[in-house]
Amino acid sequence: MFRRAKYMVAAAGVVVAAGTLPILAASPASATQSACTNYVANHGYFAGPKVKAACSHGAIDAGVTKAPNPACIVGLANLDVANSVSVPACKRA
Structure with a gap:
């Protein structure tokens, strides 16, 4: 019985780790770089x-705000x- 509970806890840990890993590994820079690029493009400039x-x-x-x-x-x-x-x-950006 204890062995079964141990495996269930381990399996739950793997599921939680698999679910959070993409969030932790995601690059925030790519999202903000694209927001900057899209803003420039939406104002009529070529965003190359x-x-x-x-x-x-x-x-x-x-702190409270971001500076360019x-x-x-x-x-x-x-x-x-x-x-x-x-x-x-x-x-x-």
């Missing part, structure tokens, strides 16, 4: 590899993306 590279510089966590990464803003400015678009986009 150079925009993706600029958006790869993640926003800076400032200067490297992201400069990267988008070099592509002639308006400041009114690049700042909100970089906050999403």
